[in-house]
Amino acid sequence: MSLDPVDMRGLADPDERAAESALRPTTLEEFEGQPRVAEQLGLVLAAARRRGGVPDHVLLSGPPGLGKTTLAMIIAAEMSAPLRISSGPAIQHAGDLAAILSGLVEGEVLFLDEIHRLSRPAEEMLYLAMEDFRVDVVVGKGPGATAIPIEIPRFTLVGATTRAGLLPGPLRDRFGFTGQLDFYAAADLDHIVRRSALLLGVDLDPDAAKEIARRSRGTPRIANRLLRRVRDFAEVRGSGRLTQAVAAAALELYEVDAIGLDRLDRAVLVAICKRFAGGPVGLSTLAISVGEERETVEEVAEPFLVREGFLMRTPRGRVATPAAWRHLGLKVPRDAGGGVPGATPEGDLFS
Numbered sequence: 569m570s571l572d573p574v575d576m577r578g579l580a581d582p583d584e585r586a587a588e589s590a591l592r593p594t595t596l597e598e599f600e601g602q603p604r605v606a607e608q609l610g611l612v613l614a615a616a617r618r619r620g621g622v623p624d625h626v627l628l629s630g631p632p633g634l635g636k637t638t639l640a641m642i643i644a645a646e647m648s649a650p651l652r653i654s655s656g657p658a659i660q661h662a663g664d665l666a667a668i669l670s671g672l673v674e675g676e677v678l679f680l681d682e683i684h685r686l687s688r689p690a691e692e693m694l695y696l697a698m699e700d701f702r703v704d705v706v707v708g709k710g711p712g713a714t715a716i717p718i719e720i721p722r723f724t725l726v727g728a729t730t731r732a733g734l735l736p737g738p739l740r741d742r743f744g745f746t747g748q749l750d751f752y753a754a755a756d757l758d759h760i761v762r763r764s765a766l767l768l769g770v771d772l773d774p775d776a777a778k779e780i781a782r783r784s785r786g787t788p789r790i791a792n793r794l795l796r797r798v799r800d801f802a803e804v805r806g807s808g809r810l811t812q813a814v815a816a817a818a819l820e821l822y823e824v825d826a827i828g829l830d831r832l833d834r835a836v837l838v839a840i841c842k843r844f845a846g847g848p849v850g851l852s853t854l855a856i857s858v859g860e861e862r863e864t865v866e867e868v869a870e871p872f873l874v875r876e877g878f879l880m881r882t883p884r885g886r887v888a889t890p891a892a893w894r895h896l897g898l899k900v901p902r903d904a905g906g907g908v909p910g911a912t913p914e915g916d917l918f919s
């Protein structure tokens with residue numbers, strides 16, 4: 569039995585989404601981990617409150633499930649401001665964005681998820697809105713077209729992206745504060761799992777919390793999701809109590825291994841090691857070989873594999889490190905992970 573790894577990470581099912589919302593922290597104080605970003609953001613908000621003004625625009629970047637949406641909600645709550653949520657792909661035309669912007673109220677927080685996927689005209693409209701709190705609505709076509717400026721209320725844009733590097737400089741520069749979210753430490757995830765268990769009324773042993781935290785890929789969304797799956801398992805096959813043994817057995821069943829790699833993570837490593845002799849292999853070929861979209865491999869699987877030291881992004885393609893071979897229980901070839909000029913653990917987006 570297995571769950572789709574993407575689904576396991578909580579991008580699809582509306583019921584899972586609803587369960588997730590119930591566990592969101594609502595204040596910066598409740599927000600676990602990311603101490604630097606939380607402190608810096610706290611200062612930006614406190615200063616704005618003290619001045620009675622609207623906080624600067626905020627850009628949040630990092631892999632999925634690390635708390636970008638949660639922070640946008642917290643910003644609105646801490647400013648006692650309404651929140652409007654949209655996303656780059658949902659805004660097809662500049663006109664859609666103009667409608668959103670002109671409907672904002674003073675001080676409103678506008679959260680734009682996947683901001684790197686806005687269309688060019690929408691992006692250009694956003695520059696003006698962020699800087700001058702104005703949109704130019706173009707009336708007519710061709711040489712007779714005229715731009716009618718419309719003032720909009722002061723608002724705070726919170727942009728979220730998994731790929732800060734893809735944002736054009738002029739857009740990035742218009743954010744007054746940028747927070748780069750990183751994978752969470754196991755101790756922070758342990759707190760998150762315990763807090764969620766309390767909210768869900770789950771009987772959780774401390775060792776079980778640690779086991780779940782350890783297998784959560786450094787990601788709160790996954791920690792909460794695994795907790796719910798372990799609870800299912802404990803209720804159906806056990807006494808309802810979540811012990812370490814129950815957690816380990818449940819996560820085994822869901823194909824989450826001892827260090828948190830799931831089916832897609834392992835499929836990526838197996839493909840590189842077994843089908844492409846350890847690499848280098850291009851991203852597109854790799855994605856086809858594991859039957860996933862390029863973006864899913866690049867934005868969901870790879871960041872954690874890179875961070876855990878299993879995969880390198882190099883100018884010639886993806887390369888498995890000796891640790892990857894060992895983790896899969898394979899004999900490490902002599903040239904594993906080596907011999908590739910320009911290999912960087914944090915290597916940037918070559919395919």
Ligand SMILES: Nc1ncnc2c1ncn2[C@@H]1O[C@H](COP(=O)(O)OP(=O)(O)OP(=O)(O)O)[C@@H](O)[C@H]1O
Pocket residue numbers: 588589591592593598599600601631632633634635636637638639681728760788789790792
């Ligand atoms: N710092 C945190 N402390 C406690 N829980 C957290 C924290 N960050 C995230 N969560 C939990 O993880 C879930 C996912 O977080 P969130 O939706 O904010 O991630 P995201 O970065 O916006 O992901 P995506 O980009 O995929 O939308 C939330 O429901 C929340 O319960």
